[in-house]
Amino acid sequence: MSPDWIVHIVDDDDAIRDSLAFMLESSGHRVRAYPSADHFLEQTDAPEHGWIVTDVRMPGKSGLDLLRTLRARGLTLPVILMTGHGDVPLAVEAMKAGAIDFLEKPFDAGRLLAALKTSRESLTLGDERAAEKVETARRIATLSGREMDVLEGLFAGHANKAIAFDLGISARTVEIYRANVMTKMKASSLSELVRMVVVSRT
Amino acid sequence: MNALPEPSAPLAHRLSPWRIPWAIEANAPAAFAVSIAAAVAAFVVLSVLPPAIGTSVTFLLLVPSVLVGAALGGLWPGLVATAFGVIASIALGSRAPGIGGIVETGLFAALGVGIALVGDRLFRTDATARAFNETILQREAHLQSILDTVPDAMVVIDAKGIVQSFSAAASRLFRRAPADMIGRNVSCLMPAPYRDAHDGYIERYLKTGEKRVIGQGRIAVGERADGSTFPMELSVGEVRVHHSHYFTGFVRDLTERQATHARLQELQSELVHTSRITAMGELASALAHELNQPLSAITNYLRGAERLLEGPEPDVERLRDPVSKAAAQALRAGDVIRRLRDFVATGENERHVESLSKVIEESLALALVGVKSSDVRVQKERGYAADLVFADKVQIQQVLLNLIRNAFEAMAGAPRRELTISTHTGDNGEALVRVADTGPGIGPALAERLFEPFMTTKRTGMGVGLSICRTIIDAHGGRIWIEDTPGGGATFAFTIPAGVSDES
Numbered sequence: 001m002s003p004d005w006i007v008h009i010v011d012d013d014d015a016i017r018d019s020l021a022f023m024l025e026s027s028g029h030r031v032r033a034y035p036s037a038d039h040f041l042e043q044t045d046a047p048e049h050g051w052i053v054t055d056v057r058m059p060g061k062s063g064l065d066l067l068r069t070l071r072a073r074g075l076t077l078p079v080i081l082m083t084g085h086g087d088v089p090l091a092v093e094a095m096k097a098g099a100i101d102f103l104e105k106p107f108d109a110g111r112l113l114a115a116l117k118t119s120r121e122s123l124t125l126g127d128e129r130a131a132e133k134v135e136t137a138r139r140i141a142t143l144s145g146r147e148m149d150v151l152e153g154l155f156a157g158h159a160n161k162a163i164a165f166d167l168g169i170s171a172r173t174v175e176i177y178r179a180n181v182m183t184k185m186k187a188s189s190l191s192e193l194v195r196m197v198v199v200s201r202t
Numbered sequence: 203m204n205a206l207p208e209p210s211a212p213l214a215h216r217l218s219p220w221r222i223p224w225a226i227e228a229n230a231p232a233a234f235a236v237s238i239a240a241a242v243a244a245f246v247v248l249s250v251l252p253p254a255i256g257t258s259v260t261f262l263l264l265v266p267s268v269l270v271g272a273a274l275g276g277l278w279p280g281l282v283a284t285a286f287g288v289i290a291s292i293a294l295g296s297r298a299p300g301i302g303g304i305v306e307t308g309l310f311a312a313l314g315v316g317i318a319l320v321g322d323r324l325f326r327t328d329a330t331a332r333a334f335n336e337t338i339l340q341r342e343a344h345l346q347s348i349l350d351t352v353p354d355a356m357v358v359i360d361a362k363g364i365v366q367s368f369s370a371a372a373s374r375l376f377r378r379a380p381a382d383m384i385g386r387n388v389s390c391l392m393p394a395p396y397r398d399a400h401d402g403y404i405e406r407y408l409k410t411g412e413k414r415v416i417g418q419g420r421i422a423v424g425e426r427a428d429g430s431t432f433p434m435e436l437s438v439g440e441v442r443v444h445h446s447h448y449f450t451g452f453v454r455d456l457t458e459r460q461a462t463h464a465r466l467q468e469l470q471s472e473l474v475h476t477s478r479i480t481a482m483g484e485l486a487s488a489l490a491h492e493l494n495q496p497l498s499a500i501t502n503y504l505r506g507a508e509r510l511l512e513g514p515e516p517d518v519e520r521l522r523d524p525v526s527k528a529a530a531q532a533l534r535a536g537d538v539i540r541r542l543r544d545f546v547a548t549g550e551n552e553r554h555v556e557s558l559s560k561v562i563e564e565s566l567a568l569a570l571v572g573v574k575s576s577d578v579r580v581q582k583e584r585g586y587a588a589d590l591v592f593a594d595k596v597q598i599q600q601v602l603l604n605l606i607r608n609a610f611e612a613m614a615g616a617p618r619r620e621l622t623i624s625t626h627t628g629d630n631g632e633a634l635v636r637v638a639d640t641g642p643g644i645g646p647a648l649a650e651r652l653f654e655p656f657m658t659t660k661r662t663g664m665g666v667g668l669s670i671c672r673t674i675i676d677a678h679g680g681r682i683w684i685e686d687t688p689g690g691g692a693t694f695a696f697t698i699p700a701g702v703s704d705e706s
Contacts, residue, residue: 019502084491109505
C-alpha cells in the first residue's frame with residue numbers, strides 16, 4: 001500500500017479504535033486514530049490523501065456530521081461509515097450524502113480492506129461512475145415489480161419485516177425477493193446495493 | 203361570604219316543648235296593635251249590630267282578635283286581646299245582661315287564655331321552622347361552597363347507583379354537566395367492564411357488607427363524556443339516613459396530578475417500572491450497539507493476529523497484547539448481557555402476600571389508559587377464592603400489562619373484541635390466571651417459539667415482552683403457556699404460588 005495514504009479512524013470507543021488500528025496495521029496500512037470527529041477536524045490540516053473510517057453514532061458530531069463538514073470544506077476523502085445495529089436508515093442517508101460504504105458492526109476485516117481498496121481504485125479510475133450509472137440502470141430494468149418494491153423499501157432504510165408489513169407479504173417472501181434483487185443487481189452487500197442506487201440517481 | 207351558621211344551641215332552646223313563654227317576643231308591639239285593632243273592629247261591628255243577636259255572636263266575633271294576637275305575637279298579645287274581649291263583652295253586656303252573659307264571659311276568658319297558649323305554641327313552632335329553614339339553607343350554601351372549591355371530584359349516589367349530587371370538580375373531570383348527571387346511574391362514568399358490573403358491586407355490598415372499596419380507596423379507571431379514559435384514585439364513604447343508603451365517592455384524577463402528589467410519585471415510579479417492557483424496545487437497540495462494540499473489537503484483534511500469523515516469521519510478542527485485549531473484550535460483552543439480565547429481574551426480592559384481584563384490577567387500570575372503552579369489552583371472572591398470592595406485585599403487573607396490551611393489539615381488527623381475565627385454582631392450590639382474547643389466535647407452529655427472545659409478529663416489536671413474562675413467571679416458580687380461546691382467539695395462562703396470609 002502507498003505509504004502516503006493513511007487510514008483515519010474516528011470512533012469514541014477505545015477498544016474499537018485500538019483493535020481497528022491493530023488490524024489495519026497488521027494488514028500494512030498506516031493508521032491514525034481520533035476519539036471524536038472534532039479531534040480529527042482540529043488535528044488534521046486538510047489531509048489530501050487517505051480514508052476516513054468513522055463510527056456513525058458518537059457523542060458530539062456524528063459520523064454523518066463529519067462527512068457533511070468535510071464535503072462542505074470541499075474535501076473529497078473517501079469516507080467509510082461503521083454502524084451499529086438499527087442504524088440502517090441513518091447509513092442509507094450517509095450513502096446519499098456521499099459516503100462510499102457502510103459496514104455493520106461487527107464486520108469482517110476483509111470487508112473493510114476491500115472497501116478501502118475499491119474506493120482508492122475507483123478514485124483513480126475517474127470516469128467509472130458514469131459507466132457504473134449506465135450499468136446500474138440496466139440492471140434495475142431487469143427487476144420485476146415486486147422486486148422493485150423491495151428495492152425501494154431497502155433503499156428507504158426499512159428492515160425486512162417492515163417491508164413485509166407494508167407490502168402485505170411474509171418476511172420470508174421478502175427475503176426471497178431481496179436475494180433476487182441482490183443477484184440481479186450483482187450486489188454483494190446491502191451497502192453496495194444502496195451505493196449503486198445512489199450513484200444511479202445522482 | 204358564607205358565614206358559618208349559628209351553633210345549634212338556640213335551635214334546641216326554641217324547640218323545648220311548652221316552655222312557659224314569659225318573654226315578650228320582638229314583634230310583640232305589632233301583634234298587640236293588630237290584635238287590638240281586630241278586637242276594636244269586632245267591637246265596632248258589634249255595637250252597630252242589633253242587641254238581639256246575642257252574646258254567642260259577640261264572642262265569636264272577638265275570638266279572631268285573640269287568635270291573631272297569639273299567632274303573631276305569642277302569649278302576651280293573645281292574653282291582652284282576651285282581656286280586651288272580656289272588657290268589651292262586659293261593656294256590651296249592658297245590652298244583654300243576665301247569668302248566661304256572665305257564664306259566657308267566663309268561658310270566653312278561659313277559651314281566650316287557651317287560644318293564647320295554643321296560638322303562642324303555633325307562633326313559636328312557625329318561628330322555629332323558619333329558623334330551621336334558614337339554618338338549613340345557610341348550611342347548604344356553605345356545603346355547596348365547599349363542594350365547589352374542593353379539588354377532588356365528588357359524586358353522591360344512592361343505593362341504586364343513581365347520582366344525587368355531582369360537584370363542580372366532578373363536572374370538570376368527567377366533562378359532564380351536573381344537571382345531566384343527577385338522576386342517572388353513576389356507571390356511565392366508568393368504562394365497560396366496570397360499567398356493567400357496578401350495580402352488582404353495590405348490591406353485593408348491601409347484601410354481604412363486605413367492603414372492597416369503601417374506606418380503603420383504590421385506583422380505578424374513569425370515562426369522560428367523550429369516551430376517553432383516565433386513571434383515577436377513588437375513595438368511597440357511606441352515609442345512612444334512616445333506611446336510605448348513600449355513597450359518596452371522591453375522585454382524584456391521577457393523570458393531572460403527576461408532578462405534585464406524593465401518592466402519584468409512588469404510582470409513577472411503579473409506572474416507570476411497569477413500562478419497562480415498552481422501554482425494552484429502545485433498550486434492545488442500545489444493547490445491540492453495546493454488544494457490537496466488543497464483538498467488533500474482538501473480530502479486529504483476531505483478524506489482525508491472523509494476518510500477523512500468516513507472515514513468514516510471526517512475531518509472537520506482537521501477538522500477546524491483542525490476544526489478551528480480545529479476551530478482555532469478550533468479558534466486556536458478557537457484562538453487557540449480565541446487565542440485561544439484571545434489568546429484567548429487579549434483583550431485590552420484593553415478594554409479598556398480595557391480593558390477586560387487586561393486582562389484576564390495577565394492571566387493567568394501567569392497561570386501559572388511553573384505550574377507548576367502546577373498543578374492547580373487558581370481563582373479569584374470579585374463580586380463585588383464596589385471592590392471595592405470593593408475588594412481586596410490580597413484576598406480575600408487568601406480565602399482566604404486557605399480556606393485556608398484546609391482547610388489545612391482537613384484537614385491533616377482529617370483529618368480536620372481548621378480553622376475559624379469569625382466575626382459577628390450579629391443581630396444586632396455586633393461582634392460575636388466564637388472559638383470553640378473541641383475536642385471530644396463534645398457530646401451533648408459532649405458539650412453541652412465542653416465548654423465545656426476539657420472536658415477534660409485530661411490525662415494530664422487538665420480541666422481548668413475552669420472553670420477559672416467562673422470565674418473571676419462572677422466577678416466581680410458576681408456569682406460563684398458551685391455549686386456544688374457545689370460539690377463536692389466544693389465551694395466555696400462567697400460575698403463581700398461593701399466598702399465605704401474614705398472620706399464619
